Amino acid sequence: MSLRSRLAITAVLVVLVVSMIPGCGGGGNGGAPPIIVPDTGTITGRVVKADNPAASLPGSRITVSSGQSAVADAQGDFTILNVPVGAGTVTLTIESISDPTYSTQRVSGIGIAKDETTAVTVAVLPIALGQPYTILINPSVAAIDRNGEIQFAATVQGAGGYLNVQPTWYLTGSIGVIDVNGKFTGLTVGTATVVATIGSISDQANVTVTASRPPQITTMLVNPTSLPSSGGTVTVTTAVNDGDGLKNNGVVAEIVDPLNNVTTQVLPLVSGTSTKDGTFRANVTIDPNTIRQSQEDATRALTYSIRVTAEDNGGAKTTSDFQDVTVAGIDEPGPPPGL
Structure with missing residues (x-):
């Protein structure tokens, strides 16, 4: 092999070795650390x-x-x-x-x-x-x-x-x-x-x-819880929270009388940000005269039970416990004069 050929081969080998060393050769970054872009x-x-x-x-x-x-x-x-x-x-x-x-x-x-x-x-x-x-x-x-x-x-x-x-x-x-x-x-x-x-x-x-839950009834109050023998009005107040939003007229009071007859009354929103988080209230009239059919009925106290049901836009319902309202009885008349 001629001297010129040996020199050419040596030069090629040197180039190959150098290109394999990190940071050397074309296209590298000169050994500098990679640039980290912060989040x-x-x-x-x-x-x-x-x-x-x-x-x-x-x-x-x-x-x-x-x-x-x-x-x-x-x-x-x-x-x-x-x-x-x-x-x-x-x-x-x-x-x-x-x-x-x-x-x-x-x-x-x-x-x-x-x-x-x-x-x-x-x-x-x-x-x-x-x-x-x-x-x-x-x-x-x-x-x-x-x-x-x-x-x-x-x-x-x-x-x-x-x-x-x-x-x-x-x-x-x-x-x-x-x-x-x-x-x-x-x-x-x-x-x-x-x-x-x-x-x-x-x-x-x-x-x-x-995750989505049924309506959350956080408070439920009935005031007053006792009425005179003639009956009267009680205020039903409840606070309800629900992520799906409560349906229109979805908060209802259920009133159960002493004969187990059930009537309902819608509780409108009275305070709060929306039907997702608010307070609902209504006045409920209790008339004991529809129950009292005799003198014996008139003299005994009557108990009405009230609870609240809340339904959201997804159809989920929650019902509170009952709270009782007592209507006083009428005192029995005394004996006729002269007896």
Whole structure:
């Protein structure tokens, strides 16, 4: 073999060996570590006045603990992109720039999920009210079924007593949404923590979302539970929660008289957010004269039993226990005069 051939073969072998060494040869990255793109999500929301949640605070500066910031638009709305994900790791700092009569509000513990949007309405406290001392959420523990609603309320106290303000409401889990007034809607089965914060204080409540269930009758009251011999009116009140929503005229009182005759009366919604979470009430008239057929009937007390049945849009029903109402008997007449 000629010298020129041996040199050519040697050169080819060198090229092959070099190309097999990591970081060498064409098309490599020079041995640099791969670029890791962090998982991120988005925060959107609105800045409002704690003493008037219907009024926004446009021009407020919102800063995330990871460094991003935004300025609220004319409606008080803001959006911050590329916020690193974390379960309850994000802190927002809100500065009311356009209205110096409102303080700076810090909201800690917000959770961010990958490629998802977290919405939070931030309520900023007026400086004139001073810093509140205590905040208490009611209820502190709640369970609803999927698509159900429940209203949380927060009692806030300051140096001068109770403050008529709305805190910032948010969740540490992604099982639902909560609005500026504390109404929670469950979207996914699971558990989460509801947080209400105002000034430098906060309180928490636990909420669980379950699979669809029959209507939940949480309270049922009859008042009064005793009537005079002439009868009268009692008020039937019940609180019902249901994720599917209660059907139209789906909450009914059943009245069973002493002869086991049953009558019904619809209980209309009188308070609450909707037929998914509300209080229903109606007055029920009890007339014992339809039962008393003799003097003996008139002298004995009569017992009426009342219960509530709730039916949702899916056809599921729940019935409460009976509560009794006693109608007093009429005293027997005394003997005729002179006997």
